[in-house]
Amino acid sequence: MDVTVAVIGAGIIAEEHLQAVEAVEGLHALAIADINAQKAEMLAERYNTRSYIDYQDMIKTETPNMVIITLPHYLHKEASVFSAEQGCHILLEKPMALTAAECKEIIQSARENRVQLMVGHIQQYFQENRTAKQIVQQKDLGSLVMINETRNLPYFTRERPRWFFECSKAGGGIVMNLGAHCIDKIQWLLDTKVSQVLAAMTYKGEEAGVAADVEGSGLLFLHTERGIPASISLAGYEVIPKQRTELIFTNGMMKVEMGKGVWVSKNGVYEKVASTKETLPFVRQLTDFVRAVKGEGTVKKSGPYAKSIIEVLEAGYQSHEQGKMVSVPPERRADQP
Ligand SMILES: NC(=O)c1ccc[n+]([C@@H]2O[C@H](COP(=O)([O-])OP(=O)(O)OC[C@H]3O[C@@H](n4cnc5c(N)ncnc54)[C@H](O)[C@@H]3O)[C@@H](O)[C@H]2O)c1
Structure with missing residues (x-):
């Protein structure tokens, strides 16, 4: 059975993800949401999906297996927690969230709701x-x-x-x-x-x-x-x-x-x-995530790693303000939140 996907945010990077959805076997894009209706409609037409202006409405109506979150950074936490609570697996764009405290909330919510969470560190x-x-x-x-x-x-x-x-x-x-x-x-x-x-x-x-x-x-x-x-x-x-x-x-x-x-x-x-000949990075990334969603691989460490x-x-920002070297405390560097 196909894994169904909804995309939250129809901005610059969303299209890379939609192209990857088309390229990965066993995936089916259902819908795209953006507060800018025109942007959502344009991508929805191009990728043959439905469009929404309210992502919460989209998730409740479409009940996708997974979401791809490509929103501005300050919305990463609220959209991830909402998606997890609705039982959707989450591929979240980098940087994970505004603060480590927000990252911790996302990781906890994914664990409690037993959904897979991957942060898109595409360099890898x-x-x-x-x-x-x-x-x-x-x-x-x-x-x-x-x-x-x-x-x-x-x-x-x-x-x-x-x-x-x-x-x-x-x-x-x-x-x-x-x-x-x-x-x-x-x-x-x-x-x-x-x-x-x-x-x-x-x-x-x-x-x-x-x-x-x-x-x-x-x-x-x-x-x-x-x-x-x-x-x-x-x-x-x-x-x-x-x-x-x-x-x-x-x-x-x-x-x-x-x-x-x-x-x-x-x-x-x-x-x-x-x-060697390159597979597109966004296709590789999505392939790894979908394997985890299907229980064939794991992205268990992705959230804690992204939090690090x-x-x-x-x-870094503290160091700039204080004018001195700042340590990342070991307990915060650890893999577990
Ligand atoms: N992996 C990469 O190489 C890469 C490249 C570019 C951007 N990014 C990341 O992707 C994310 C998005 O960046 P972008 O460049 O596409 O930004 P963008 O501004 O082009 O896209 C964000 C979209 O979210 C929409 N939006 C804002 N509030 C919303 C809401 N409440 N509900 C629904 N939609 C809403 C905006 O209208 C906009 O279309 C960021 O986290 C960014 O850092 C990653």
Whole structure:
């Protein structure tokens, strides 16, 4: 029998998920909800589903097996808890919620209502990152001594929905939004947790022409439980776009550039690593989730893992305010809430 799906939020990322629903066998999209009726109707027409303006009404009427939540960050908790209470399995977009306390509520609600919960940390499904992880695990390049992650992307653009610039709705700016991807990538590639954060940010959206109370840049130094230090450099002003991770080992280096490839150097010259044919990341992600929904796999740790990323982000904002290194307490880094 098909697994039925409803999508909550018909914005920019919703379409990636709807395309994945079409591509994964045994899934059937029933409906899409958005407070902006036009957006919901447009996607509903394109994907041959019904449209709603009220997601609660949609869930009660359609009773889908699962929901995909692609709402602004401040609505992640309320939509997840409501969906869990209605017995729907949940694929929730990153970042999990505004605070670790909200994450805990989502995890508890999913447990109490016995629904599967997965947070869409999509970095883990990109072929470049999977290749990089294999190389880290092979240990051919000696001991890993550091990882440096850079993301430059003009953030204060006209195209970006306005809620991204309101701290009460987004939880932060480029660090919250793109930093969540970077922290995931570092923790996942190194198979470790971030233990301490030193961060410095700037809040100059107005100089970029936008009324915003969120940060437009962040420089983060991270200690990890494995003792491998990491840096994250995020810049969202008038920058040249770049998305690069460099890993430095005792016997070489590795460079990962999203959309371009993976390079390894053993003698001072980068050589491109042959890449395998890529399944679309959103299709891979949804396939994993549906296997868990069918009882053929597990996403049990996804909620607590996603919460650990919010804890690192909270420590980062505290560090910026206090001007000193902030620890992510071990009990909060633990897998259980
Ligand atoms: N995985 C990725 O690479 C990736 C990329 C982009 C965005 N995201 C995440 O996806 C989520 C959505 O981001 P987006 O860029 O699509 O934003 P968006 O603003 O384009 O989409 C959000 C949609 O939610 C709708 N909405 C707001 N309040 C609602 C409500 N109460 N009920 C129903 N609909 C409501 C808005 O009208 C909007 O259409 C965020 O968590 C974001 O961080 C992830």
